[in-house]
Structures are given as structure tokens and as C-alpha cells.
Amino acid sequence: MMEMRASFFVECEELLEALQDGLATLEAGEEDNETVNVVFRAVHSIKGGAGAFALHDLVRFAHRFETMLDELRSGVLSVEPGLVRLSFSCADVLADLVRAARDGTEPPFERIDQTMEALDEMIAGEGEEEVTSADFQPVGLSFDFDLGGDAGGAGDSAPPVGHVITFRPAAALYASGNEPRFILKALAALGPVRVKVLTDDLPTLDSLEPEASLIAWRVHLDADVSEAAVREVFEFVEGLCDLVIERPGDAGDAAAPGTTPALPGTHPVTKATWGLPPAPVPTASAAPAPQPTRPAASGPAASGRPAEPAPPARASAAEKSADKSADKGGDKGASAAVEAKGTIRVDIDRIDRLVNLVGELVINQAMLAESVQDAGLTGHPNVESGLNEFMQLTRDIQESVMLIRAQPIKSLFQRMGRIVREASSMVGKEVHLRTEGEATEVDKTVIERLADPLTHMIRNAVDHGIERPDGRIASGKSRTGEIRLTAMHRSGRVLIEVSDDGAGINRPKVLAKAIERGLIDADAQLTDSDIDNLLFLPGFSTADTVSDLSGRGVGMDVVRSSIQALGGRVTIQSEPGKGTNFSISLPLTLAVLDGMVVRVAGQTLVVPLSVIEETMSLTSEGLASLGSESQVLRVRQGVVPLYDLGVELNYRDPLDTYVGRIALLVTLEDGRSVAIAVDKIEDQRQVVIKGLHSSYGRIPGIAAATILGNGQIALILDIGDLVSRARGVTRLRDTLSLAG
Amino acid sequence: MTDTARSTKGSIELLSFTVGGEDYSVDIMSVREIRSGTTATALPHAPDYVRGVINLRGNVLPILDLAVRLGLPHAPGADARHVIIVVDVGNRTVGLMVDAVSDILTAAQDDLQPPPDVGTGGGQGHVSALFVMNDRLYRVLDLGSVLPAIALDAA
Numbered sequence: 103m104m105e106m107r108a109s110f111f112v113e114c115e116e117l118l119e120a121l122q123d124g125l126a127t128l129e130a131g132e133e134d135n136e137t138v139n140v141v142f143r144a145v146h147s148i149k150g151g152a153g154a155f156a157l158h159d160l161v162r163f164a165h166r167f168e169t170m171l172d173e174l175r176s177g178v179l180s181v182e183p184g185l186v187r188l189s190f191s192c193a194d195v196l197a198d199l200v201r202a203a204r205d206g207t208e209p210p211f212e213r214i215d216q217t218m219e220a221l222d223e224m225i226a227g228e229g230e231e232e233v234t235s236a237d238f239q240p241v242g243l244s245f246d247f248d249l250g251g252d253a254g255g256a257g258d259s260a261p262p263v264g265h266v267i268t269f270r271p272a273a274a275l276y277a278s279g280n281e282p283r284f285i286l287k288a289l290a291a292l293g294p295v296r297v298k299v300l301t302d303d304l305p306t307l308d309s310l311e312p313e314a315s316l317i318a319w320r321v322h323l324d325a326d327v328s329e330a331a332v333r334e335v336f337e338f339v340e341g342l343c344d345l346v347i348e349r350p351g352d353a354g355d356a357a358a359p360g361t362t363p364a365l366p367g368t369h370p371v372t373k374a375t376w377g378l379p380p381a382p383v384p385t386a387s388a389a390p391a392p393q394p395t396r397p398a399a400s401g402p403a404a405s406g407r408p409a410e411p412a413p414p415a416r417a418s419a420a421e422k423s424a425d426k427s428a429d430k431g432g433d434k435g436a437s438a439a440v441e442a443k444g445t446i447r448v449d450i451d452r453i454d455r456l457v458n459l460v461g462e463l464v465i466n467q468a469m470l471a472e473s474v475q476d477a478g479l480t481g482h483p484n485v486e487s488g489l490n491e492f493m494q495l496t497r498d499i500q501e502s503v504m505l506i507r508a509q510p511i512k513s514l515f516q517r518m519g520r521i522v523r524e525a526s527s528m529v530g531k532e533v534h535l536r537t538e539g540e541a542t543e544v545d546k547t548v549i550e551r552l553a554d555p556l557t558h559m560i561r562n563a564v565d566h567g568i569e570r571p572d573g574r575i576a577s578g579k580s581r582t583g584e585i586r587l588t589a590m591h592r593s594g595r596v597l598i599e600v601s602d603d604g605a606g607i608n609r610p611k612v613l614a615k616a617i618e619r620g621l622i623d624a625d626a627q628l629t630d631s632d633i634d635n636l637l638f639l640p641g642f643s644t645a646d647t648v649s650d651l652s653g654r655g656v657g658m659d660v661v662r663s664s665i666q667a668l669g670g671r672v673t674i675q676s677e678p679g680k681g682t683n684f685s686i687s688l689p690l691t692l693a694v695l696d697g698m699v700v701r702v703a704g705q706t707l708v709v710p711l712s713v714i715e716e717t718m719s720l721t722s723e724g725l726a727s728l729g730s731e732s733q734v735l736r737v738r739q740g741v742v743p744l745y746d747l748g749v750e751l752n753y754r755d756p757l758d759t760y761v762g763r764i765a766l767l768v769t770l771e772d773g774r775s776v777a778i779a780v781d782k783i784e785d786q787r788q789v790v791i792k793g794l795h796s797s798y799g800r801i802p803g804i805a806a807a808t809i810l811g812n813g814q815i816a817l818i819l820d821i822g823d824l825v826s827r828a829r830g831v832t833r834l835r836d837t838l839s840l841a842g
Numbered sequence: 843m844t845d846t847a848r849s850t851k852g853s854i855e856l857l858s859f860t861v862g863g864e865d866y867s868v869d870i871m872s873v874r875e876i877r878s879g880t881t882a883t884a885l886p887h888a889p890d891y892v893r894g895v896i897n898l899r900g901n902v903l904p905i906l907d908l909a910v911r912l913g914l915p916h917a918p919g920a921d922a923r924h925v926i927i928v929v930d931v932g933n934r935t936v937g938l939m940v941d942a943v944s945d946i947l948t949a950a951q952d953d954l955q956p957p958p959d960v961g962t963g964g965g966q967g968h969v970s971a972l973f974v975m976n977d978r979l980y981r982v983l984d985l986g987s988v989l990p991a992i993a994l995d996a997a
């Protein structure tokens with residue numbers, strides 16, 4: 103049951119995504135009937151599933167939402183901006199409810215109620231125009247007990263209102279986890295109902311099969327809803343039950359000539375069997391009674407066999423479901439949910455295991471290559487070519503496995519759509535989110551961990567970037583601001599950009615604030631880009647008033663550090679009056695990394711290749727001392743500080759001379775360059791990242807570990823962290839006595 | 843150890859080993875495997891008793907030098923031929939570097955005595971019980987107290 107529940111929630115996420123897609127299409131004004139249907143089906147499927155799991159809040163809301171969409175579908179309502187907006191916020195609430203149900207948390211009731219009210223208004227507002235036929239007095243609703251003949255009388259006087267639904271679940275319905283209780287409840291949600299239990303299929307106790315489904319219900323629904331609406335309640339159990347939907351009048355007529363043979367006649371029989379109000383019991387009639395359930399019990403066959411002697415309504419049900427299946431290319435309704443894309447759902451743990459194993463394979467391959475070399479077999483053509491092929495295969499497998507973990511970034515972008523809607527309404531601005539490159543695939547973990555920083559950036563853009571409508575008009579822009587969210591692959595990395603067409607960064611204000619906060623000296627000379635980068639300083643916030651939205655003290659520094667934690671970089675560009683552009687560059691995967699393998703103080707370490715600008719041999723001309731404890735390296739026109747990796751990692755004391763050692767020129771996130779002295783460069787290769795956090799904890803200056811070809815572990819450096827710590831340490835205790 | 847505990851628990855199996863010339867033991871249920879020592883990769887900024895990390899079939903395994911952790915002298919030549927006992931503690935796995943693994947002992951719970959309170963000797967806090975067998979005094983290592991320090995030190 104837990105598994106079914108889990109898979110329901112997974113399905114919900116997919117449905118919510120489809121819902122968002124559909125709404126976006128509606129918003130863009132490119133809808134057709136199918137779009138509305140897709141949206142409707144998504145909501146409906148969520149409702150259906152929620153019903154099965156007794157998620158009442160969710161069902162209640164989904165139902166209301168569905169009602170509105172149904173009116174949209176039937177043309178009572180039409181697509182207009184207000185409705186689309188409402189639909190979006192309904193979708194948001196629906197997502198909230200799904201997640202609250204999944205996580206067992208409290209859904210935001212206030213918001214739900216508000217949205218419900220808005221929905222009611224929307225539905226009611228339109229409803230008035232078409233109440234004409236719907237609203238008259240409940241005529242012919244007086245058949246309290248049986249349809250027998252009296253229903254027919256009521257049917258004469260006026261067109262009958264409502265439906266009489268006869269619902270006989272098959273055993274398969276229970277077996278598949280459906281519960282009649284929820285179905286009956288869903289019916290009750292459509293309007294006033296009177297439910298009668300039909301026990302006529304029940305045999306005498308001696309021949310009772312406990313597993314068989316013998317109880318049926320007849321529901322009188324006194325509401326003017328379409329038959330389709332009624333039928334939808336049963337959508338999930340189609341083929342798992344015998345369903346007859348009739349107009350009250352028809353039901354009476356139909357019952358009389360005996361098209362539903364089991365019902366009226368055998369009714370008293372069962373009563374007697376159970377010792378209820380006494381009635382003559384021809385036991386023989388109990389025997390044929392179970393028959394109607396039998397064909398249904400054999401599964402979906404019921405809907406696929408219209409030849410069965412069935413009342414007209416049932417035949418039409420069969421046709422309908424046949425149509426439905428036909429247009430989906432499947433033969434049964436049940437397959438409808440599965441096909442579409444040809445995807446399978448796999449537990450993420452299994453994939454991670456595969457990723458790990460492939461990591462092992464990569465390491466193993468490197469070890470094998472090393473052994474071959476050690477054994478002096480490198481010249482051997484067969485060994486050589488075999489090894490090369492093995493290497494190629496390993497790399498291919500690794501790339502394919504990484505692709506499994508990759509997901510389109512779409513789900514993340516969709517969440518941002520909601521952030522924009524909420525944030526803009528909170529501050530009274532009009533903002534439209536335009537997304538591009540939603541299909542760009544990124545590692546699942548990257549997507550998950552990007553959500554927070556991206557949310558923050560989007561909120562910032564709405565709060566600080568985009569101007570108020572009047573301000574925008576005054577500066578000759580369109581009333582509605584635009585935030586563009588784009589994703590693309592570029593040279594082995596993923597590039598994500600958040601740009602707005604707002605006012606741009608107010609540099610004088612930023613500068614003033616930075617000085618006021620003591621982040622920079624009052625007389626500091628900063629370039630425009632330097633000023634923009636001040637935003638990334640810890641504790642920086644320019645919002646004049648701390649709004650609900652942003653400016654809560656956590657700022658762009660948190661954004662930057664979370665992106666850095668993913669091995670990414672974030673840069674900022676801004677043009678006054680035109681807008682601001684943040685661009686985030688991320689590695690494709692968190693599992694492998696291109697690194698340079700270096701030796702220092704007898705240890706082997708890996709430096710991410712992405713941070714290394716160039717490498718050079720240290721010469722006495724290039725080195726110069728600075729103070730008594732440090733030295734600098736002259737690189738062309740500039741001078742960069744030199745750090746000894748061995749010293750920074752506590753592996754050794756400073757050397758007498760660094761001449762002859764190797765310097766790695768590294769550009770830090772803030773644009774500064776530094777030189778890192780190492781003893782030797784060994785190799786440049788792809789390494790598999792192994793986390794240290796779970797087994798040991800965080801180590802300053804170290805990002806992770808990897809396993810080298812010889813089976814030894816090498817640490818992967820986090821140069822930014824290393825240098826930021828080194829700045830404090832070198833001056834205090836390192837005494838680089840140097841030649842220079 | 844209360845009377846009830848004594849009567850309900852039977853005996854306990856312990857893996858005995860020597861470290862710094864002394865006899866220690868750990869509950870065998872926490873031992874995952876025993877392997878010969880390989881060169882560990884040193885971790886920067888780590889406490890002195892953290893030898894580094896080794897590759898245990900693709901996993902990063904931190905190695906603690908138990909002698910240093912307990913404040914004991916290294917047995918002569920121990921560096922060259924040490925043994926690593928891989929233990930599970932909570933949800934973490936670490937390797938304990940010891941001089942040699944000796945035997946598997948079965949001790950009755952009744953024979954286990956709490957360590958006497960004798961001031962602030964080095965390593966005393968890491969012993970959860972004592973027992974005597976074959977005229978030798980064995981200490982039962984309190985794994986929990988050896989480990990958490992790692993997380994703190996590394997944080």
C-alpha cells in the first residue's frame with residue numbers, strides 16, 4: 103500500500119507538470135480543445151488517485167477545480183486572463199495539497215479557502231446564464247425506495263432530472279485497491295443522493311463466497327449533471343464494475359420489462375436471506391442472481407463485450423470506453439496511463455547504485471591500465487588495442503549512465519513560474535516569466551539543489567529588478583515586466599540565465615550601502631563590475647524596506663555559495679535602465695570531474711581543471727618576496743599571490759625556494775587570480791567523485807575524494823575555500839624564507 | 843550492571859586485539875572485516891589520531907590510529923605491519939588501526955566489570971568494561987566514545 107501511495111505521488115508530480123504545461127499553453131492563447139482536455143484529465147486523475155487514498159482535502163479541492171475546468175471544456179466558461187490566472191493559482195494550491203499529503207504536513211488552508219471561493223465565484227458567475235433548464239423543482243424525485251413502477255409516473259410529467267446509477271463492483275475492483283466508498287462519496291459530491299444497497303446477488307449463507315463481490319448499489323442522484331460527469335466518477339473503475347446510468351424515467355421503464363433482471367424481483371429475496379423483513383424466498387432465484395457480476399469479475403472484459411445482454415446505457419458505456427482506448431492506440435482503458443512516452447519509472451537508489459558501480463569500473467579500468475604498464479606490456483599491440491577499447495567502452499557506459507540521472511530542467515522552471523506569480527502579486531507588480539530551453543537535461547541532484555538559489559534570484563528579480571507598472575510606463579517600457587529564465591548546454595557545462603528587463607543595478611545605491619555597512623572603504627575605486635559583485639558579499643541587502651519577499655538578510659552570498667557547492671559559478675551583468683542578467687554555470691554531473699592530478703609533499707591531489715587558467719614553471723625571475731612571510735608571482739603585467747599547497751594543507755613547512763616547482767594559475771569566483779605552488783603535475787584525467795562528508799565530515803579546502811588508478815585515494819581540492827582560508831593563515835604563521 | 847541485566851544477557855563475543863602493547867577487545871557484532879594495512883591518504887587539518895582515508899572497495903574509509911587515540915605508545919615496527927579492523931558504529935564505518943588481532947573470546951556478561959574510577963589516565967574514557975581471561979586483562983573498547991570526536995574535529 104505504501105508503494106502504491108508513493109507511486110501515486112510520483113504520478114501526481116507528472117500530472118501537475120502536465121497541468122502546468124497545459125495552462126501555459128492556455129495562457130499563451132494557443133489552446134485547442136485537446137489542451138483543455140489535458141488539463142482537465144490531469145486534475146481529474148489526481149482527484150481519482152486521491153480518492154483512493156482517502157485524501158479528502160485534495161479530493162474536495164480537485165473536484166471544485168475540475169468543475170470549473172469542465173465548464174471550460176463544455177464552453178460555459180471561456181479562456182480569458184482571469185480564468186487562466188485562477189487556474190494557475192488552483193494548480194499551485196493543488197500542488198501544495200499533493201505535497202502536504204505526501205509529506206504529512208499541514209496544507210495552507212487559508213489559501214485553499216481563498217482559491218475555493220474564487221473558484222465558486224467563477225463557477226457561479228457563469229452558472230447564472232445557463233440555469234434555465236437546470237434549476238427547476240425536483241420533479242419526479244419521490245421514488246424513495248424502489249424504482250418499481252412509480253418512477254415511471256414521475257417520468258411522464260416532465261423531463262426527468264438526475265440519474266439512477268446502478269453500480270455493481272466486480273471482485274477485480276477490490277483487488278485493484280479501489281473502494282466503492284470513495285466512488286459513492288464522489289457521487290454524493292455531485293448533488294443530493296439516495297443510495298440503496300442491492301443485496302440481490304447475495305446467495306444464501308451456505309453458498310456464500312467471501313471473496314466474491316456480491317453487493318451492488320443503486321444511487322439516485324438528484325442533480326442536473328451530465329451523464330459524462332457521472333461517468334467520470336467511475337472512470338478509474340471502468341471495466342471493473344457493471345455500471346448502468348439511466349434517467350429516472352428510463353430506469354423505471356427499463357426495470358419493468360426486465361432488462362435489468364436481477365433488480366426488482368430478487369430484491370426481497372435477499373432481505374429474507376439475511377433475516378430482514380420477512381418475504382417469501384424462492385431460493386432458486388438467488389442462484390441466477392450472481393450472474394451479472396460474473397462477466398465483470400473476469401476483468402476488463404465487461405467493457406469490451408458489448409454483445410452481452412445489457413441495457414442501452416451500459417452498451418454505450420462499452421462503446422465509449424472502446425472509443426477512448428482506440429484513440430490512445432491501446433486496447434483497454436487501463437493502458438492509457440502507461441504508454442505515451444515509453445518511459446519507465448526506476449527507483450533513484452538503483453540508479454545511484456549503477457552510477458557507483460560504473461565509477462568503480464572507471465577506477466578499475468585505470469588500475470588495469472596501470473598494471474599493464476607496470477608489467478611492461480605496453481608495447482604489445484593486442485593488449486594495447488584491447489585496453490583502448492575497454493577505455494572507450496568504459497567512458498561510453500559512464501556517459502550513458504550519467505544520462506539516466508539527467509532530467510529536463512523543466513520541472514524546476516515550472517516551479518519558478520509559481521514563484522513569479524506569487525512574488526509579483528505580493529509586491530503589486532506585473533511580471534511575466536518567459537522560459538527557454540526547458541528540455542535541457544541536468545543531473546537530478548543539481549536540479550534539486552538549484553531550486554533554492556534560483557527561487558531566491560527570481561524573487562530578487564521581481565522585488566528589486568522589475569519596476570512598478572507606472573514606473574515602467576514612465577520609462578517607456580511595457581507595463582508588464584519580463585523575467586527570462588533560460589537553460590542551455592555550453593562546452594560541457596550547463597548555463598542557466600536569469601535576466602530581467604527592469605531598472606538594472608542601482609550602482610550608486612549599492613556603493614553607498616556597501617560603504618555604510620563597512621564592507622568596503624569609502625574611498626575604494628571600484629569598476630562597475632566590482633560594484634555589481636558587491637551584491638554577493640555576505641550580509642548585503644539593498645532593499646530600503648525589508649519586504650516579505652526578499653531582503654531578509656540571506657542574500658546573494660547564500661545563492662553564490664550554494665551554486666559553488668554544486669561546482670558552479672555565478673556571474674552578474676547589469677545595464678542601468680535595461681535590466682540585470684545573472685548567469686549560472688554548472689557542471690553536467692556531480693559524479694565525475696575533469697581534474698589535474700598533482701603531487702605535493704609526497705601526496706597526490708586533484709585540482710578541478712575548470713579553475714585552472716594555466717600552469718607554469720617557477721623561476722627566480724618570476725618570484726618576488728612581499729614582506730617577510732609571503733611572496734608573489736609576476737605573471738605578464740600583473741602580480742599574483744603565491745600559495746604553497748603543501749603548507750596550506752599542513753603537509754609541510756614552507757620550502758627554502760620554490761624555483762623549479764610548478765605554479766597553477768587559478769581564477770577565483772571573485773575574479774582574483776592566485777598562484778598555487780605544487781611539486782609536480784602528474785596527469786590530467788576524469789575522476790569519479792567520492793563524497794567525504796558522510797564518512798568523515800567536512801575538511802577545509804577539500805571538496806571530495808577520488809580513487810586513483812593505483813587504488814589510492816586522492817583528495818579533490820576546493821581551491822576557493824582553500825584560498826579563502828589561506829588568506830588568514832599564511833600571514834600569521836607561514837614564514838616563507840625565499841630566494842627571489 | 844544491574845541484576846536484571848546480568849540475568850537476561852548471556853554471554854558476549856568479543857574480538858580481541860593488541861594496541862600499544864595492551865589487550866583490547868570490541869563487540870564482534872560491530873566488526874565488519876579485518877584487513878591488512880595499506881597506505882592511507884593523509885587528511886589535512888585532521889587530528890593526529892586520524893591516519894587518513896583508504897579505499898575500501900570503492901568507498902572512502904577513514905582510518906583511526908587507535909594507539910594515538912588511546913594515548914598509548916606505538917609497538918615497535920607497528921607502522922610496517924599494522925592491521926585494520928573495520929567497524930560499524932551507528933551509521934558510520936571506520937577503520938581502527940591496531941598492532942595485531944588476537945582471538946575471538948566469549949565472555950559471560952557477569953565477567954564484565956565496569957572500569958574502576960582512577961583519575962584522568964589517558965584513554966580511560968574509551969573503555970566501557972574490563973574482563974580477565976586466561977590471566978590477561980582485556981579492555982572492552984567503547985566505540986562510540988572513540989568516534990564522535992571525529993565529527994567534531996572535522997566540523
